[in-house]
Amino acid sequence: MFSENQKISERQMARLLIFDMCGISTLLLPGLLGKMLGTDGVFAILLGAVPVYLFTFLPELLQEKRKNSNTRNGSNTSNISNIGKSYPEILKKQGNGFIRIFVLVVYTVEGILLAGYGLFLLSDLMVSELLKDSSFVLAAVLLMLLCGYGIWQGIEGRARVYEILFWFVFLPLILMLLLATKDVNTIYWTPVMVHSWGNFVKGTAAVVLLYGTMAFVLFLQPYLAENVRVGRTCRKSLCVTVIFNAAIYLITLGIFGSGMLPKMKYPAITLMSMIKLPGGFFERQDAFMVAIWFFTIYAFINTGMFYASDLLKAVWQKEGRQKADGKNEAIPGKADAKSIEKLIIPSVMVLTFAVTLLFYRLPEWKIMFIWIQAIAFLPLTVILPLCIGEISKCREKG
Amino acid sequence: MKNRIVTIVSMIFLAVLCFGGCGNTELEERNFPLAAAVTLTKENYQMAFGFEQLKDVADEKSEKENTSVLLAEGKDCMELFLHADGENPGEMDYNHLKALILNRSLLEDEKQLGAFLGYLEEENLFSRNTLLFVTEDEPDQVMEMDTVLKEPVGTYLNERIASDERFKDSEAVTLGSLFRIWENENENLWIPYINCAEDKMILEKYYLMQGRTAAGKVDRETGELALLSEQKMKSYSISLEDAESVILSNLCCSYAFTEQNGQVTETVTIKADGKYQGNRELLQKTKHRDEKLEDLHTDSQDENALLEVEAEIEQTLEEKMDAMTEKLQQNQNADGTNSYYKLGAYARDIYLQFQKDWSGYRKNLTVEYHWDVTLVTSP
Numbered sequence: 156m157f158s159e160n161q162k163i164s165e166r167q168m169a170r171l172l173i174f175d176m177c178g179i180s181t182l183l184l185p186g187l188l189g190k191m192l193g194t195d196g197v198f199a200i201l202l203g204a205v206p207v208y209l210f211t212f213l214p215e216l217l218q219e220k221r222k223n224s225n226t227r228n229g230s231n232t233s234n235i236s237n238i239g240k241s242y243p244e245i246l247k248k249q250g251n252g253f254i255r256i257f258v259l260v261v262y263t264v265e266g267i268l269l270a271g272y273g274l275f276l277l278s279d280l281m282v283s284e285l286l287k288d289s290s291f292v293l294a295a296v297l298l299m300l301l302c303g304y305g306i307w308q309g310i311e312g313r314a315r316v317y318e319i320l321f322w323f324v325f326l327p328l329i330l331m332l333l334l335a336t337k338d339v340n341t342i343y344w345t346p347v348m349v350h351s352w353g354n355f356v357k358g359t360a361a362v363v364l365l366y367g368t369m370a371f372v373l374f375l376q377p378y379l380a381e382n383v384r385v386g387r388t389c390r391k392s393l394c395v396t397v398i399f400n401a402a403i404y405l406i407t408l409g410i411f412g413s414g415m416l417p418k419m420k421y422p423a424i425t426l427m428s429m430i431k432l433p434g435g436f437f438e439r440q441d442a443f444m445v446a447i448w449f450f451t452i453y454a455f456i457n458t459g460m461f462y463a464s465d466l467l468k469a470v471w472q473k474e475g476r477q478k479a480d481g482k483n484e485a486i487p488g489k490a491d492a493k494s495i496e497k498l499i500i501p502s503v504m505v506l507t508f509a510v511t512l513l514f515y516r517l518p519e520w521k522i523m524f525i526w527i528q529a530i531a532f533l534p535l536t537v538i539l540p541l542c543i544g545e546i547s548k549c550r551e552k553g
Numbered sequence: 554m555k556n557r558i559v560t561i562v563s564m565i566f567l568a569v570l571c572f573g574g575c576g577n578t579e580l581e582e583r584n585f586p587l588a589a590a591v592t593l594t595k596e597n598y599q600m601a602f603g604f605e606q607l608k609d610v611a612d613e614k615s616e617k618e619n620t621s622v623l624l625a626e627g628k629d630c631m632e633l634f635l636h637a638d639g640e641n642p643g644e645m646d647y648n649h650l651k652a653l654i655l656n657r658s659l660l661e662d663e664k665q666l667g668a669f670l671g672y673l674e675e676e677n678l679f680s681r682n683t684l685l686f687v688t689e690d691e692p693d694q695v696m697e698m699d700t701v702l703k704e705p706v707g708t709y710l711n712e713r714i715a716s717d718e719r720f721k722d723s724e725a726v727t728l729g730s731l732f733r734i735w736e737n738e739n740e741n742l743w744i745p746y747i748n749c750a751e752d753k754m755i756l757e758k759y760y761l762m763q764g765r766t767a768a769g770k771v772d773r774e775t776g777e778l779a780l781l782s783e784q785k786m787k788s789y790s791i792s793l794e795d796a797e798s799v800i801l802s803n804l805c806c807s808y809a810f811t812e813q814n815g816q817v818t819e820t821v822t823i824k825a826d827g828k829y830q831g832n833r834e835l836l837q838k839t840k841h842r843d844e845k846l847e848d849l850h851t852d853s854q855d856e857n858a859l860l861e862v863e864a865e866i867e868q869t870l871e872e873k874m875d876a877m878t879e880k881l882q883q884n885q886n887a888d889g890t891n892s893y894y895k896l897g898a899y900a901r902d903i904y905l906q907f908q909k910d911w912s913g914y915r916k917n918l919t920v921e922y923h924w925d926v927t928l929v930t931s932p
Contacts (some may be wrong), residue, residue, distance in 0.1 A: 194897070287677075304562050343737075346897030346904050414737035418674075429681055429729060 160311070162380045165388050167314035170321045172392035175458045176491070178451025179273065180365040180400050181423055185407040191358040195350045197404050202355075203362025204397045207369055210537065211389035214373055215506075217242055217544045218385075241376030242540060249547040256470055258539055262374065263466045265532050267503060268524060269367065270459030274298060277512065284424055284445055295511050303504045305457045306464060310378050313457060316451075324447050325466065327478070331444060332402055332537075336431050339409030360384040364528050366396070368455065369461045370536035376524070424448070464503040471495055537543030541544025555883040584623070584643040587681075587707025590692035591654035591664050598633045600625045601692035602645075603699055603706045620705050622696040630672035647678050651707035653728055654686045654695055660760065661767040670735055672696065673728070681729030682713055687746040687760035698749055706754075710747075713756065718747065719773075720756075722787040723780050731762070737906060738764040739911055741783070741891040743776050743807040761887055768885040782806065782821055782922070791870065797831035799866055808892070810900035817903060819892045820928055821874075822923045823838060829928055835862060839928045859928055867924040874922040886914050 163171070188196030194517040246255050247541050249405065278295040286294070305313055372389055410429070419425055428441030586602035592597075602623045625642050627633030636644050660664055673679055688695055695706065701710045714720045724730075725746050734740040746758035759776030761768040771779075778785045784806040792798045802825065810821040829835050838855045881889040893914060896904035907914035 207821045298560070307558060330789075342895055344898075346901045349905070352818060383912050389647055412733055412737040412740075415735075423682070548894070 161309050161384075163311055163314040163378055164380050165383045168316050168375065168383060168385075169226070169388045169392045169395075171454065172312055172389060172459070173321075173395050174317050174324075174454035175341070175368040176366050176392065176396040176397050178448055178454050179276065180362070180396065180405050182276070182421055182448055182452070183365060184362065185398055185404050185416060186419055187361050187459060188213055188358050188404060189408065189413060189419075189422070191354045191361070192350050193413035193416070194345060194347050194360060194408065195355065197344075197401055198347075198360055199355060200400050200404055202398060203359045203366070206363055207366045207388060207393055209535065210369060211372075212384050213537065214242070214553040215542055217245060217540060236373070242373035242543075245379055245547045246250065246543060248542050248550070250452055250550055251546070254415060254543065254546075258543065259466045259470045259538070261535055262371065263463045263534070265367075266459040266461075266463030267506045268459075268510060268527065270302070270456045270463065270503075270507040272514060272521075273452050273456035273459060273525060274302070274507055274511040275514040277449065277552070278455065278515075280421065280424070280445065280448060280452070283386060285442060286295040291300050291515055292512070294345060295508060295515070298453075299504055299508045299511075302453065302456045302507070303500060306460050306500055306503070313454070313461075317454060320450055324450050327444065328399075329441070331427055331430050332406060333412065333428060335406050338429075339406055340412075341409060343409050343412045345406065358390070362400075362528055362533065363533065364525065365541065366393070367528060368458050368534070369393070370532070371458065373540055374462055374466065391504070392502050414453035420474070431486045460503050461502075463506075464499050466498050467503065468496055471499070471527065568929065572607055579677045581647045582643050584641055585646050586623075587649060588652040588654065588696065588710065589647075589650060589821065590656070590688070590695040590892060591659055591669070592692050593662055594900065596758045597626050597628055598630065598659075598665070598669065599692055600633055600637060601696040603696040605705055619701045620621065622693060624693055630669055634672075634676075634678070645859040650679050650683050652684045652686060652710040653679060654688050654692070654706075655744075656689060656692065657689050657760070657767075657770075660687060660762065663765050663767075667735070667765070670732060672784045674732060674813055679728055681727060683728045684710060685726050685728055685731055685744055685745045686710065686756075687744045688749070690747070690749045692908040694749055695747065695839075698754055700751055702754065709754065713754075714745075716754070718788075719777070722789075723777075723784040724785045734762060735765060737894070739893045740764060741779070741887070741889075743780055743785075745769075746770060753758075761881075763885075763887050766882075768887045771881070774873075775877050775889075778874055779881065779891075780879075781823070782874065790871070791866075793866070793869065795831070797829065799827040799829055799926070801825040801827050808890075808894070808895055808899050810896065810903050810905070812900070812903050815913075816919065817907075817914060818919045819890060819919060820921045820923065821890055822925065823870075824925045825927075826929045827863070828930070829862070835859075835928075836930065840930045842928075843930050863926050863928055866926045866928075870924045870926070871922050874920075874924075878920045878922075886915065886919075888918060890920055892918065892920070 157458060184196075184200065188199055192199055246258060250256070274295055278291050279300055281294045282289050282291050283299070369389060372385065376385060403423055403426075407426055408416055410426060411419065416422055424441065424445060427444035430439060430440070514524070559712060568611060584602075584604050586604040588603045589600060590603075591598060591600045602625070603620060605620055605903075623637065625637035625640055626632055627636050632705050644875050653687065655666075659669065670909070699705050699709075700922075726742060730742055731744075732744045740763075742762040744762060745761040746760045748755040748757070757773050759771045759773065760921065761771050761776070761779075777789060781804065784804060788800060788802040789804070790798055790800045805824045806826075809822075809824045811818045811820075829839060832889050838859055841855055842859060881887040896907070
């Protein structure tokens, strides 16, 4: 019934991206922006989407460069599939082993950090909202095992699950948001434009950071089926995410007010517990609605872990070749490579869990994580691909 | 290999299901308080819970009373709730709490009330939808009313709010509302006020919280008129002379603000449909007007008579509103129309001007009311 070729369709990619971005941002943005910007938070949500929107042109830009260079060289490769023009391919062909390893390690570390933060958040959500007084560490261990299983199944299996789950998750959310609109007090949305530019920039940066998984889309190309329009799909997913974020922000602000919103841990979850369903037949819908964030943050963790293990695998493969004969040509023993690959997923799981424990035991490290994201990772996600694209282009010209 | 992984994961889930889940406390071993009353003495918080004994409720032959009261005391909130949990053999489950009754002494102590609300919010103990009331009676006295009412206090209050036209037509006041105004600060909250009489519970007054400040007890009419001016009531009934009355519905308020030399004037315009009751002749004229309006014909004599009545109602209402504003300003130093929180939407400049001087704004506020009532046959 399914091809099982580890390739995903355009729709599956869109849903994966929506799951990745929606969960963490809808959970954290109302509280964060409420604290920084209050009534102006919605403008930060809209403005924060602009740089991410521009970023979505990067895969197309890199493909375009590649396509142009191929045409110039006289080879007729403009109609080849995504695989031939992907960023990992460009990375491989730019020639410098150090740059390649550096890029792969940067993204691997970032993947582990993101997954660790996601695991911390999901465990905290479980312990604080669903299984009160339960052990955080136990919740984190079980969730980590579950995520490990997800990674083991490969991207195609996960994409299929998210494709099916999509409407089961988002339809109740839309319904609940519609029901909540009758309690919204629009006066709480005012006055607007009363916050400082400094806070506005901080708020916008927070929005960009929470859409950080979009940076990994460059490495997704080898897993995409042919004719998947990467940029277009990214933009579509981003628009859906922005709409959800803006709606949830306006609803939570309109119900709780700008004074209360910053004091709440997870405003969206509290909102779900307050909505009265017609008929009153379903008393603990908040527990049911937590499932939305369970699945979406689970997807977020999986994304981080998947890219970390995939890129780590790529790092190792290259090293293996160099060690074999020093001339980058011979292939290492098949058994060795396989046994090392088997260790990669458990290693990523352990590292992710270690990051989660770090955030749990030493909460001040979360600030460090945000700084790493803002100062180091986000600029690198744009600068590195552009530079590597240029290097690759120059080499091919040469 | 794949099967092995599936088996391991399934085993983990099975173990989680068997060993954890919802806990192993039997239903009969749990206490489900339906109402809680809290007060503050000089040294301690005191709390009384009223709950049904499930064993006795289930046993039709039981002659014991189904309801029971639990008292707890503590220097701080944590001690109070630990005491409540430890005092009774059963496990306390607050998920079914319907009413929280706060004593005036607690509301008037900003620091202690803040600590109490902070604890409830942090621990997420009571649902935000729990109905909120204020009283001057002691917690045990309130909870023991269930013997007089023949049903638990929580259930009684819940039913009363759901069935009483006055409360049904206004926004329900819940614990969530108190959390909200506590954090948003400059807002009014009109909490129903309970008085325990010998044979019944009287809900005839309101207690006004203005942000974190307890403004005090307010009579029913003043409270309702203030709620009307905030557009928090769906309908309102006013009595006129000669046993006649008008039911106002489809209320729609609009607000305008002007500022001159630091003096702010708020103009509240309220449009409403009014159904006249008690005067057949007038009712007939209204009916004729409604019918003729459809044919675009009007009888000028009838029309004038109706306009006169409408003007009379409007004047009565305006006088009542003015009296309400004056009363609240004098007795409670309160802004009955809850205008400050609307400023951001209606007059941004004035909001920015008084952003850091809320008391100065209130001191220099003048409110003008304009009613526009149209008599109709059916509301």
